[in-house]
Amino acid sequence: MNPQLKFLDRYLTLWIFLAMIVGVSLGYFFPGISIRVNSFSSGTTNIPLAIGLILMMYPPLAKVDYALLPQIFKDKKVISISLLLNWIIGPVLMFILAVIFLRNDPEFMIGLILIGLARCIAMVIVWNDLAKGNREYAALLIALNSIFQIVSYSFLVWLFIDVLPQKLGLGNFSVSVPIREVTESVLIYLGIPFLAGFLSRYFLIKSKGKEWYNRKFIPIISPVTLYALLFTIVLMFSLKGDKILELPMDVIKIAIPLVIYFILMFFLSFFINKLMKVPYDKNASIAFTATGNNFELAIAVSIAVFGIHSSQAFVGVIGPLVEVPVLILLVKASLFLKKTYKLTN
Numbered sequence: 235m236n237p238q239l240k241f242l243d244r245y246l247t248l249w250i251f252l253a254m255i256v257g258v259s260l261g262y263f264f265p266g267i268s269i270r271v272n273s274f275s276s277g278t279t280n281i282p283l284a285i286g287l288i289l290m291m292y293p294p295l296a297k298v299d300y301a302l303l304p305q306i307f308k309d310k311k312v313i314s315i316s317l318l319l320n321w322i323i324g325p326v327l328m329f330i331l332a333v334i335f336l337r338n339d340p341e342f343m344i345g346l347i348l349i350g351l352a353r354c355i356a357m358v359i360v361w362n363d364l365a366k367g368n369r370e371y372a373a374l375l376i377a378l379n380s381i382f383q384i385v386s387y388s389f390l391v392w393l394f395i396d397v398l399p400q401k402l403g404l405g406n407f408s409v410s411v412p413i414r415e416v417t418e419s420v421l422i423y424l425g426i427p428f429l430a431g432f433l434s435r436y437f438l439i440k441s442k443g444k445e446w447y448n449r450k451f452i453p454i455i456s457p458v459t460l461y462a463l464l465f466t467i468v469l470m471f472s473l474k475g476d477k478i479l480e481l482p483m484d485v486i487k488i489a490i491p492l493v494i495y496f497i498l499m500f501f502l503s504f505f506i507n508k509l510m511k512v513p514y515d516k517n518a519s520i521a522f523t524a525t526g527n528n529f530e531l532a533i534a535v536s537i538a539v540f541g542i543h544s545s546q547a548f549v550g551v552i553g554p555l556v557e558v559p560v561l562i563l564l565v566k567a568s569l570f571l572k573k574t575y576k577l578t579n
Contacts, residue, residue: 246460247558253464254551257471258481268473271542280542283469287423287537289462290530293455294355295380295431302370303377312516316375319503319524320353321382327499329394331491333404341540342488344395345549348536350495351390353379354526357554361526361561365568367518368579375523383531384424388417391535415539423534459530466533467551473543488549492556500525500564504571514577518568526561529553 260267274281307313328350336343355376362372392413398404439447503521512520533550540546571577 247555249460249464250467250551250555250558253467254471254481254555257468257473260468260472264472271469271473280537283466283537283542284422286462286466286469287530287534288427290459290466291424291427291534292430293452293459294359294376295428296434296455297359297373297452298355298377298380298431298435299373300377300432300435302374303381305374311510312371312512312520313378315507315510315512316378316520316523319499319506319520320379321386323502324353324499324524325350325390325394327502328491328495329398331495333399335491336487337404339487339545341545342484342549344540345532345536345544345546346488346491347394348391348532348546349492349527349529349550349553351387351394352528352531352535353383354523355379355383355528357557357561358523358526361522361565362519364562364565365518365522366515366572367522368513368515369519371516372519372523375519379523379528380424380428383528384420384428387420387424387531387535388413391416416535419535419538420531423538424531463530463554470537470542470547470551484548485552485555488552489556492553493560496525496557496560496564500567504568508575508577513579514572515579517577518572521568522561522564525564526557527553529557 271282272280325347329347332343332346332350336346358376359369359372361367362369396413434451435447438451442451500521503524504517507517507520529550532553533547536544536546536550
């Protein structure tokens with residue numbers, strides 16, 4: 235299959251932008267929509283939003299072949315580099331950028347840190363294919379990231395938001411993230427779709443076969459992630475109609491550190507892999523897995539912990555709007571570097 239972005243994926247930035255406009259317009263022209271939306275809640279959970287967030291996470295987790303996970307441990311070089319980039323360098327880099335650019339806006343800062351801690355498990359498949367990376371390794375790294383997020387995300391949130399800012403003398407941002415609420419959010423918004431994806435893959439392949447699963451079932455569920463993301467964006471921005479004039483500057487304020495992060499993370503990953511003599515196809519898989527982020531999880535945790543109206547959730551929504559065009563450019567940069575350095579698989 236020629237790795238081309240499908241129509242919906244190719245114009246993802248446009249769809250996200252239009253969804254924001256639709257949402258803001260609804261909130262601006264129908265101010266009572268906030269009360270209406272919040273009426274569909276159980277405790278602190280907004281039911282339509284929860285359904286949308288879980289549906290966002292399900293397709294990418296259903297695509298992962300978890301049976302292949304043990305194979306990645308045979309290549310100790312690749313797994314070591316990937317773990318270093320994804321779970322140490324990536325979170326630390328985003329933390330530093332968040333503090334540098336947003337320390338005077340602690341809510342935005344926290345939202346950015348939450349993104350940095352949520353490692354990519356979805357769109358990396360697209361970037362990897364376009365950059366002619368190794369599909370098997372991309373799938374293995376996604377499986378590894380999925381497992382790590384379930385067991386470590388809550389701890390990392392506590393470490394990078396509740397502990398490090400004060401321990402490093404960066405000041406008290408008066409923002410505390412209850413680890414219990416984060417853990418509950420991860421179990422709901424990552425655990426439920428993870429279990430659903432794992433079980434559907436296991437039972438459907440067992441009854442229908444792997445070829446049917448990959449050729450028939452996966453194409454059917456794949457668009458659900460985008461539809462659910464756009465639904466979530468419309469819903470969230472419909473509650474921000476009264477802040478319509480503030481949004482452009484907020485978007486720019488959030489976009490600057492994100493763009494810097496994506497560029498630095500990609501080239502740092504690429505040249506570390508090159509220095510370690512990792513073949514190009516595996517290099518691309520590692521680099522794009524390390525560069526992308528799981529915005530769906532960051533949005534889910536932000537909403538669950540801080541609320542649907544929160545600035546933290548707003549940051550999560552801006553993430554994909556920035557990521558898509560930047561990562562498309564980085565795909566071209568990756569192919570250019572392959573040609574320039576005459577890299578082989």
